[in-house]
Amino acid sequence: xxxxxxxxxxxxxxxxxxxxxxxxxxxxxxxxxxxxxxxxxxxxxxxxxxxxxxxxxxxxxxxxxxxxxxxxxxxxxxxxxxxxxxxxxxxxxxxxxxxxxxxxxxxxxxxxxxxxxxxxxxxxxxxxxxxxxxxxxxxxxxxxxxxxxxxxxxxxxxxxxxxxxxxxxxxxxxxxxxxxxxxxxxxxxxxxxxxxxxxxxxxxxxxxxxxxxxxxxxxxxxxxxxxxxxxxxxxxxxxxxxxxxxxxxxxxxxxxxxxxxxxxxxxxxxxxxxxxxxxxxxxxxxxxxxxxxxxxxxxxxxxxxxxxxxxxxxxxxxxxxxxxxxxxxxxxxxxxxxxxxxxxxxxxxxxxxxxxxxxxxxxxxxxxxxxxxxxxxxxxxxxxxxxxxxxxxxxxxxxxxxxxxxxxxxxxxxxxxxxxxxxxxxxxxxx
Numbered sequence: 001x002x003x004x005x006x007x008x009x010x011x012x013x014x015x016x017x018x019x020x021x022x023x024x025x026x027x028x029x030x031x032x033x034x035x036x037x038x039x040x041x042x043x044x045x046x047x048x049x050x051x052x053x054x055x056x057x058x059x060x061x062x063x064x065x066x067x068x069x070x071x072x073x074x075x076x077x078x079x080x081x082x083x084x085x086x087x088x089x090x091x092x093x094x095x096x097x098x099x100x101x102x103x104x105x106x107x108x109x110x111x112x113x114x115x116x117x118x119x120x121x122x123x124x125x126x127x128x129x130x131x132x133x134x135x136x137x138x139x140x141x142x143x144x145x146x147x148x149x150x151x152x153x154x155x156x157x158x159x160x161x162x163x164x165x166x167x168x169x170x171x172x173x174x175x176x177x178x179x180x181x182x183x184x185x186x187x188x189x190x191x192x193x194x195x196x197x198x199x200x201x202x203x204x205x206x207x208x209x210x211x212x213x214x215x216x217x218x219x220x221x222x223x224x225x226x227x228x229x230x231x232x233x234x235x236x237x238x239x240x241x242x243x244x245x246x247x248x249x250x251x252x253x254x255x256x257x258x259x260x261x262x263x264x265x266x267x268x269x270x271x272x273x274x275x276x277x278x279x280x281x282x283x284x285x286x287x288x289x290x291x292x293x294x295x296x297x298x299x300x301x302x303x304x305x306x307x308x309x310x311x312x313x314x315x316x317x318x319x320x321x322x323x324x325x326x327x328x329x330x331x332x333x334x335x336x337x338x339x340x341x342x343x344x345x346x347x348x349x350x351x352x353x354x355x356x357x358x359x360x361x362x363x364x365x366x367x368x369x370x371x372x373x374x375x376x377x378x379x380x381x382x383x384x385x386x387x388x389x390x391x392x393x394x395x396x397x398x399x400x401x402x403x404x405x406x407x408x409x410x411x412x413x414x415x416x417x418x419x420x421x422x423x424x425x426x427x428x429x430x431x
Contacts, residue, residue, distance in 0.1 A: 002070040004100065007078045007090050009107030010034075012197035012219070014041030022105045025077055031069045033062060034079030042079060059089075063096040070101065081219075083109040087129040087164050111162040114192035114221040117202045125223075126158040134168035138177035141314075141323040143296055144337075148177060155183070156320040157293065159229050163222040171222045175211035182315055184208050186226055193220040236263055236287040243281045244309050244316075252306065253281045254345055254371060257399045258417050263287060265369045265395075265421040266341040270294045273363075275339040277329045277354060278302075278346020282310035282322075288343070289319040296321045298336045302328035302348055330357040342368040351377055355384045362424040370420040378418045385422055392422040 006025045011017045015026065026032070026045050033053045034042070046052070055062050062078065069076045083106040084090030094102050115122040128151050135147025142149060148169065154161055155178075165171055171191045178187055189211055190204025199217065206214075237260055246252050254262065268274070268288060272295040276285030279299035289297040299322065301307050307326045314322050325332055328348055342358045344351075351370075358368055372378045378394070385392045396418055400411040 002073055003075055004103040005066045005070065005076040005078060005093070005097070006103050006105055007080055007084045007093060008105045009082050009084050009088075009109075010038050010041055010079050011082060011107055011110070011113075012041065012194055012200075015045045017107060017196060019105070025075070025105070028075050029077040030074035031065070031076045032079065033065060033077070038079035038081065059092070062089075063093065066093070066097060066101070081110070082107050086111065086127065087131070110164070110192070110195050110219075110221045113195045114162065114190075114202075114223055117192055117195075118190055118204075118223060120160075120223065120225075122162065125160045125162050126154055127162045127164070128154050129164040130169035130174070131164060131166045132169075135173075137173060138180055140180050141311075143298070143323050148174070152177065152181070152320050153294075155181075155187075155224070156318060159226045161222075161224045163224060165218070165220055165222055167218045170218075171216045171220060172212055172214055174222060174224070175206075175208045178208035179212050181320070186228075187224060188227060189222060189224045191216050191220050191222055193217040195219075195221065235290050236260065238283075238287065238317075240283075242317075243283045243286075243313050245281050246303075246305055246309055254284050255399065255414055255417075257414075258371060258397055258419070259284055259287055261395065261397055262343060262369050262371060262419055263291065265367060265419060266343060267367045268292055268295075268341060272340040273337055274298070275333070275336065275342040275358065276300070277342065277344045277358070278348065279310050279324065280306050280345055282313045282324070284343050284345055285310075286313055286317050286319050286322060288341075289322045290317070292321065295340075296323065298333075298339070299324045300327050300329045300333065301346075302326070330354055333357070333361075336361075338363050340366045342366070344368070344370040347377070351380050352384055355381065356388060359388060359390060359422065359424065364424055366424040368422045368424075372418045372420060373415055378420070381420050385420075390422045392420060395419040395421070 008022045029050055031051045032046060033055055035056050036054050039052055066076050080088045084104050086109045090104050111127055130151055138148050187208060188205045193201045194217055240253055240256055243253055268291045270293055272292045274288045274297045276297055276299040279285050279301040285297045285299045301310055310324055330353060338361050340363050342362055344354060347354055362368055370381055372381060396416055398416045400413040402409045403412045
């Protein structure tokens with residue numbers, strides 16, 4: 001049986017940082033695969049007869065190179081960075097070649113080194129990577145299509161992060177993300193450059209503002225932490241007063257009790273993609289965003305004042321997974337990903353257009369929920385659903401809240417709301 005391919009972790013001190021066993025495999029190798037940087041770091045320890053291959057931009061070819069070398073009984077080494085199984089090439093090769101065809105010889109990870117230099121324990125640290133293609137600058141409200149979206153979600157969920165950066169997705173770009181999201185005072189960061197080399201330097205702690213205008217030498221590791229532990233809100237059921245509302249037209253908000261029932265009918269999961277049409281103050285969409293921590297909410301609102309208010313509520317509720325479009329739906333919704341759930345809180349007189357459009361885009365098994373307060377809109381919604389041969393149900397919700405009356409209390413009724421719910425899985429196709 002041919003020898004396994006050795007996947008050896010290398011730091012910027014090159015062969016000096018390798019164990020005796022790793023060096024022995026390196027010296028005996030017939031084929032060594034690495035990037036230009038790792039091959040250069042270890043060049044003095046390679047046999048004159050060894051074949052060297054730079055895999056930059058050729059990742060998918062590596063398994064074929066290894067299979068061919070092992071079939072020819074050639075000893076093969078792949079040079080990785082640090083720990084090959086920490087956002088490295090190790091998992092990729094094991095998945096394609098099998099465990100018996102690979103032997104991983106890890107080095108100290110760059111995350112370990114960065115934390116050691118800063119005196120930070122890292123057993124509770126979450127490791128993220130922004131390697132890969134240039135993600136571009138972060139824009140407020142960007143969705144999962146953005147290359148930094150996963151990092152933004154991790155920042156929202158965790159108090160301490162180690163970020164493996166790239167020459168394009170740099171620490172200063174990530175600092176500008178923090179500035180854009182209003183996280184200037186909540187987070188601090190430090191950057192460990194060129195670890196284990198003669199150019200090693202640790203910069204920080206820095207504020208996001210300080211880091212946003214600096215340049216950093218690659219390779220580097222970014223350590224990001226909160227000044228104080230995050231205070232998590234409840235998942236839903238926030239008091240109405242927690243949301244800014246338009247004045248003097250007060251009341252443009254889905255009330256707490258109605259939100260709870262509407263969210264229940266939406267059938268949300270952690271990874272649900274939600275559309276919120278007629279977002280108003282954003283209350284329903286923002287609570288959906290909290291429930292769908294691994295999903296995303298796409299909201300649309302036609303009124304410019306309400307758009308500004310919804311943005312304000314989005315920021316105060318720290319909803320990283322919430323995007324808002326100033327439009328009169330369904331105009332402008334075509335680029336949105338197909339939803340798992342649709343909430344229609346306001347229709348702007350376009351209910352007969354919105355219902356077929358949203359049901360048409362809704363994924364199989366998804367739910368559409370409408371809140372209606374007029375009899376005319378209720379009749380129109382039901383008639384449209386019947387025309388589409390959709391199954392639906394209506395719930396009338398009448399809420400009364402207690403209010404003080406001298407030394408006693410009385411109940412004050414809220415306006416009744418009709419909640420119309422339809423499910424895509426119950427749609428009947430036209431013959």
